[in-house]
Amino acid sequence: xxxxxxxxxxxxxxxxxxxxxxxxxxxxxxxxxxxxxxxxxxxxxxxxxxxxxxxxxxxxxxxxxxxxxxxxxxxxxxxxxxxxxxxx
Numbered sequence: 521x522x523x524x525x526x527x528x529x530x531x532x533x534x535x536x537x538x539x540x541x542x543x544x545x546x547x548x549x550x551x552x553x554x555x556x557x558x559x560x561x562x563x564x565x566x567x568x569x570x571x572x573x574x575x576x577x578x579x580x581x582x583x584x585x586x587x588x589x590x591x592x593x594x595x596x597x598x599x600x601x602x603x604x605x606x607x608x
Contacts, residue, residue, distance in 0.1 A: 524573045525549060528580060535584030546604060547587055550597065551576055 525548050532544040539547070555572055580587075590597055 524569055525552065528552075528573065528576050531577060532580050532584050532587070535580055536587055538588045542604070543588070543601070546601065548576065550600060551579065 525545065528548045529541065529545045532547060533539065533541065536544070552572060555575060556566075560566070
């Protein structure tokens with residue numbers, strides 16, 4: 521899974537120069553977990569890491585340049601980043 525995370529992290533860094541490597545990696549891990557958990561809760565059949573990578577890649581393409589702004593709106597993510605000691 522690290523290969524998937526690494527590829528997505530690098531892609532996010534290309535889209536968003538406001539994020540450090542550690543922040544981008546954290547976003548990828550959070551989004552990955554959220555997507556898979558939500559997919560499972562919806563009762564859908566798991567279609568593998570490749571599908572998760574594809575969905576996250578699309579999110580990064582569409583929203584990656586503004587992803588750091590989500591911290592202002594979503595307490596769940598803000599708290600996670602505060603625990604990691606990231607300053608935004």
